[in-house]
Amino acid sequence: MPLRLAPEQSIADASAAMARAFAEAGLDSPQRDARFLLQGLLGLDGAQLFSASSRPLGEAAEIVSAAATRRLAHEPVSRILGKREFYGREFIVTPDVLDPRPDTEAIVDLALEVVKSSGLAGRPIRIADIGTGSGILIATLLAELPEATGVATDVSLAALDVARQNARKLGVADRIEFVATSGLSGCEGPFDLVVSNPPYIPAEDIAGLEREVKDFDPRLALDGGPDGLDVYREIARQTLNLPRPLRVVVEVGSTQADAVEGVFSDAGAQPLARRRDLGGHVRAVAMEIHL
Template sequence: MADAETLGALLSWARSKLANAGIPEAALDARLLVEHVTQTTRLDAISRPERPVGAEERDLAQRFIDQRIAGKPVHRILGFREFYGLKFNLSDQTLEPRPDTETLVQLVLDEVRRVGGEGRPWRILDLGTGTGAIALALLSVLPEARAIGADISADALATAHANADMHGYGYRFEARLSDWFGNIDGRYDIIVSNPPYIREDDWRDLAIEVREHDPRRALVAGQDGLDAYRRLAAESSPFLSPGGIVAVEIGYNQKESVVGLFTEHGFRLKAHGQDLAGHDRVLVFAQETPREQG
């Protein structure tokens, strides 16, 4: 570390340390951490590898690399993560928005374009909003839409509100403290949620990056992982506008069970999507019409 006095040398040192510690994607994590510490870009590393690195930058890089080796996720170290082309600050009570969840955003937008277009004043309810990523990603594409991001955590809501303001959507986004529908009123064209869906018995088997750094209550949902879907299926209907949709993210093996729960409460599966690994990940439901029910 002492001789890592240039950007190129610091990157090489960081990659080597992470790789030797068995960190997956060591090269990517090293690049993200070093770029953040030195406020440089990938282009800088290519065009200016001789750029001097000061003692404070080296010390901070050392601290970040040590944290990553200890199991702290790289984006927790950075304090933010990109999602749907937007930057989202994180807190201890928010999940990291992950690329698979972009499937949920895209399926909702597909339905929007199919039934009415992006220019309508859509009303959106994001339950368990966390960083606000899903709601704010939708607002970034739907200029007349407004969203309520509901969460049981005041810390998460403060983070979501700050993210909304950071992107200029604060006037169209309301962060509301609510245990699911407990403090919600009105009707919505789009209800979205990436709810907890991990089984109790599976919690201890999760990777250390998840188990020790993501909020447990945002992940675990009872013995079978379906508690949140039971509430969403049973309680969504009174809050849904005519023709509205409910879109949820699911675990890779939960499609049949979640479809069954929503079907029991008068919904039909309208669309479904897979994640980057080809697993079932998103379900979109609509209410049955009287004719369809009969």
């Protein structure tokens, strides 16, 4: 059922009506979703939203109603607003890319830890981001490592376009080469660091995912093959042909750390470190391939 809000309704009343409707629809965080939608659509921060709570919606009623109706259909707030915060920065999100998760920040944390522990901090290192999607990994890493340059690959031209836009927003586009390819095919090393958040959901498990994921994330960004490890195997095969030493940091499913490390051990990699996500699951693993 669509939610219709009236122009004369106050922002506070609209927020309460949205939260009630979201709760009745079984959404996990109804009040937060209502607040974030209103902030994003009205261009207000949290304090401003509170101080303007008695103000009527006015002409914004139609836009807010449409957004609330989309959320009732389980479309994520970030997709409705077209943006997502990641590692303290704002990124563009479109239907062509995976909606970045807070847990994915574990990759950035672990990658920066590896760079530091390997003595590469402050040096002009080269980073490859496989399956870059919205570009959050490569753009964030280059923003954190001002001496670094990178290559971002994806099989989706639409995703690469989003990644370029995000790189421009962060002022790092001139340090990234965007390549339409699978894995690192056609990309020449050397690379000091390879990062990736590959598709790792077993194909038969996708139908059981939350609607926010299965109905709105591109299947290409979710489907990791029969056991969820297909893309890890591709990355591991390609690292065999890259100059060494090489460090690899990848996101993994909550139960996949051992299996992924096993895939890379066959390519000569040794486990380096792990990083847990907000829920306490191992979410990122780092490997090193020596000379």
